[in-house]
Amino acid sequence: MARFGHIEMMIGAGIAKGMAVTLRNFVGSYFEKDRLITVQYPEERSPLPENYRNFPILIYDGNDPQAGLRCVACQICEKECPPQCIYIIKSKDKKPDYMGKPQFYPAVFDIDVSVCMSCQICVEVCPFEAIKMDKEFELSKRERFDALLQRKEELSKSNEYYHKIHPIEATMVDKNLADAAAAAEAKKKAAAEAAAKAAAAKAAAASATPASQNSPSAAPRQSEAATTAPESKPTPSPPNNTPS
Numbered sequence: 001m002a003r004f005g006h007i008e009m010m011i012g013a014g015i016a017k018g019m020a021v022t023l024r025n026f027v028g029s030y031f032e033k034d035r036l037i038t039v040q041y042p043e044e045r046s047p048l049p050e051n052y053r054n055f056p057i058l059i060y061d062g063n064d065p066q067a068g069l070r071c072v073a074c075q076i077c078e079k080e081c082p083p084q085c086i087y088i089i090k091s092k093d094k095k096p097d098y099m100g101k102p103q104f105y106p107a108v109f110d111i112d113v114s115v116c117m118s119c120q121i122c123v124e125v126c127p128f129e130a131i132k133m134d135k136e137f138e139l140s141k142r143e144r145f146d147a148l149l150q151r152k153e154e155l156s157k158s159n160e161y162y163h164k165i166h167p168i169e170a171t172m173v174d175k176n177l178a179d180a181a182a183a184a185e186a187k188k189k190a191a192a193e194a195a196a197k198a199a200a201a202k203a204a205a206a207s208a209t210p211a212s213q214n215s216p217s218a219a220p221r222q223s224e225a226a227t228t229a230p231e232s233k234p235t236p237s238p239p240n241n242t243p244s
Contacts, residue, residue: 053133
């Protein structure tokens with residue numbers, strides 16, 4: 001009986017602690033600003049956290065969304081997308097990317113947000129930091145199909161917009177891109193210097209070879225070699241066959 005009484009006491013204490021927490025939150029929701037759970041939307045909006053994500057967008061640098069688009073139409077995101085909601089057509093020509101290297105670009109880039117499940121796999125596999133997750137969630141439409149198919153023009157967002165919605169992440173991405181561009185430039189400069197040194201060494205070797213052939217010491221050696229007569233071998237004497 002004592003054992004069951006102890007168990008009942010423990011259960012009663014747990015219930016009392018739980019009710020105390022509930023009462024504290026109930027009373028605090030009327031007086032403490034950070035404990036209010038009701039927001040008068042849309043007049044009031046709760047700030048979204050840094051890692052909040054909704055649907056993908058395409059990032060471009062500069063002021064021109066077509067010339068500055070980071071996407072090079074590698075189609076990795078299209079292949080890795082689980083619901084297959086990304087559709088890309090690669091361009092026929094090329095344009096310089098953020099490192100100045102000619103790259104293809106998407107002639108068509110569509111995302112069907114009615115199918116997208118916001119898994120962020122497309123962001124994880126992109127090697128060019130070209131596709132990121134937006135925070136915009138007010139995308140309701142009257143139609144279900146074509147109205148929810150976002151084209152490249154709608155998906156293209158500036159790097160400044162990216163810094164606005166994901167400031168910490170965007171700063172890290174910019175640093176990584178700047179480091180990659182600096183490393184590529186240093187590698188290109190080192191290769192150019194090595195090629196210039198190799199060309200200079202080859203030219204110096206080519207100019208030194210005729211000078212050695214036309215030097216004054218070469219003529220006497222050649223004449224001396226030409227005038228030197230070969231040594232004559234001694235004629236063997238005939239055998240003496242006179243009888244003794």
